[in-house]
Amino acid sequence: MTETLERGGFRGALSGGSDHPHYKWVALSNTTLGMLIATINSSIVLISLPAIFNGIHLDPLSPGNVSYLLWMLMGYMLVSAVLVVTLGRLGDMYGRVRIYNAGFALFTVTSIALSLDPFDGGGGALWLIGWRVLQAVGGAMLMANSAAILTDAFPAAQRGMALGVNIVAGIAGSFIGLVLGGLLAEWNWRAIFWVNVPIGIIGTVWAYRSLHDTGLRRPGRIDWWGNLTFAAGLTALLAGITYGIQPYGGHTQGWTNPWVLAGLFGGAAVLGLFAWIETRVKDPMFPLGLFRIRAFASGNIAGLLASIARGGLQFMLIIWLQGIWLPLHGYRYEETPLWAGIYLLPLTVGFLAAGPVAGHLSDKYGPRLFAAGGLLVMALSFGGLLILPTDFSYWAFAALVFLNGLGGGLFAAPNTSLVMSSVPAHLRGAASGMRATFQNAGMVLSIGVFFSLMVAGLSTSLPSTLDGGLTAQGVPAQAAHTIAGLPPVGTLFAAFLGYNPIASLLGPHLLGQLPAANAATLTGREFFPHLVSGPFHDGLVIVFWLAIGMSVVGALASLVKGGRAAHPEEEPAAG
CATH class of the missing domain: 1.20.58 (Methane Monooxygenase Hydroxylase; Chain G, domain 1)
Incomplete structure (x- = not known):
């Protein structure tokens, strides 16, 4: 009899009121699914770009197509960064659940459109970029309001745990997308968009049936x-x-x-x-007065720095694995996206191991030390990667990226709890959007900052290395000098996408003039990775030193003490 009542009670939570004792767990489950699917899509395309460009018959390394490559990579993150504050503020005004539900539906519809791309070449790329921008609107609706929905649904004593699960799922989604994208791209490039459709339909129907607004609304003008x-x-x-x-x-x-x-x-x-x-x-969309709350301001500064460092690490590790380490260890270039995702699994495991535990412990002992400690662990892992040779032992590499994931997991939930618990209840949607803006903008900034630093590092040593390597294989000195003088960003993108650019740089005419053995060496698996490994490590040193600095400054910001906003409506009814 008791069992029947419990089952019936849980069904009631799925379709009934928000005051049901099980409602908070339903809210946690659905918003975690929403965050997971939104953030998986920020990275699933990242590792699938070679398969996508092959599928629409477009050479991503052609100078005229670099813009397609950048917008395919950046469009989703850029739109998410721009819109999350607006959509969080709209959630405060019209209902966080209402905006969240619309986001789930829009995300699902755009996933269908992306998988049905009917064009080839530039037209196919523009179709994908346009629908990815719309998909990012749906993803921003989910990201902007999920933390606010949970902050409303859970009492303060359990809030860190709930936000920990949600945020860990969100950030882990960016790591999971790397593996999932590699697996699906091996089968069919359209599958990276198909996979969203059944999950999106289930999540949309579930959200509309089960979620209810529990927080206070504040009517206002847009x-x-x-x-x-x-x-x-x-x-x-x-x-x-x-x-x-x-x-x-x-x-x-x-x-x-x-x-x-x-x-x-x-x-x-x-x-x-x-x-x-x-x-x-x-009625400002961005309540600047929130930055007078020291915990809110310092927590967002730490979150921004952590996001830049984490994004930079992700890109550098993909280049390192796909462009250098995997080809040197016998993997074909076509296989490197899949295996790069697999070899980065320790990063995801470390994050998933630490995240929920850190959220639970921060509820008991306070979030500041966990957030600061997590960033210091990340800094330690960057230091280890700094001294690792380019052709490393995998187990040393796995231990260091696991440590980095562990540090990220220790930081994420306590930092989110620190930020969200410091603001008045009626502004939690805006605060959640502002927090997500810093996180998403950090990912976009990481590409510009770390790619620029890497190109600067490559510029000092790559030309002479490339010139010497090509002439040693019989390439005429003038041709080798011309190729060596090309901007290193093309070489960097080649490594990022798992391509060997030597054949396209030399061209079939010049390759045909070389002895067959030399031509085979130049276009084989090992020549390009050996050639760029030294210059790449020069750039890597600059990148990881900056990441260490950002992590340490973020840890210091996490330790800043500040009062919470005291409002009578701060604690709404929670399940």
Whole structure:
């Protein structure tokens, strides 16, 4: 009899009121699924790009196609970063669950459209970029409101655990996407979008049937000028950083490009105008007053630095594995995306092992020490990777990336709990969106920052290494010198995508003039990885030192003490 009542009670939680004792667990399950599917899609394309470009018959290394490559990579993260605050604020005004549910439905519909791309070449790339932008709107709806829904549903004593599970699922999704993308791309590139459809349908129906708003709403007007200036300023700034890594006017990078400079300075100016507008309007989309709460401000600074460091690590490890280590160990270039995802599993395991535990312990002992300790563990792992040889022993590499995942897991949930528990209840949607903005912007910034640093490192040693390696295999000195003088960003993208660019750099005519043995050596598995491993390590040293610095500064920011916002409505009814 008791068993029957319990089963009936749980069914009631699935379709009944938010005051049911099981409701908070239903909210946790559904929002965790939403976060997982949204963040998997930020990285599943990352590792599947070679298969996607082959599927739509487009050479990603052709100079005219680099923009397609960048927007395929960046479009989703850029739109997510721009919209999460707006959508979190709309959740505060019209209901967090309502915006969240619409996000699940939109995400599912766009996944269907992506899998049905009917075009080839540039048209096929534009179809995917356009629908990925719309998919990012749905993903931003999910990310902006999931933490706020959980903060409303759970009492303070269990909030760190709940947010820990949710945030760990979200960040782990970016790691899981690497493995899943590699597996699905081996079968069919469209499968990386098909996989979302059944999960999206189940999640959408479940969300509409089971979730209810439990937090306080604050009616208000939409801050149109704030929304427009924020979107325009952040888009221009992040797009300028993204295009800054492309060569321009004989330079290895594009930081002197007038359009890049216009994006950087113009975007910063428009964001300054946005900040001025937000201090003048009655219902701002970005409540700047929240930054007066020290815990909120320092927690977001730490989150931004951790996101940049984590994003940089992800990109560098993919280049390291796909472009150098795996080919040196006998893997065909076509297989490297799959095996790169598999060999990065210790990173995901470390994160999943630490995340929920850190959330639970931070409820008991406070979040600051766990957040700071997690970033220091990450800094330690970056130091270990710094001294690891380019052709490393895998078990040493696995131990270090596991340690990095462990540190990230220790940091994520306590940091989120610290930020979300510091704000008044009626602004949790906006606070959740602001937190997600810093996290997503950090991922976009990491590409611009770390790719630029890596290109700077390669520029000092790659030309001479490439020139000497090509002439040693019989390539005429003039041709070798010309190839060595090309911007190193093309070589970097080749390594990132798991391509051997030597054949395309030399061309069939020049290859045909070389002895067969030399041509086979130049286009084989080992020549390119051996050639770039030394210059790549030079760039890696710069990248990891910066990551160490960011992790240490983030740890110090996590230790800043600050009062919580005291409001009578701070603790809404929770299950």
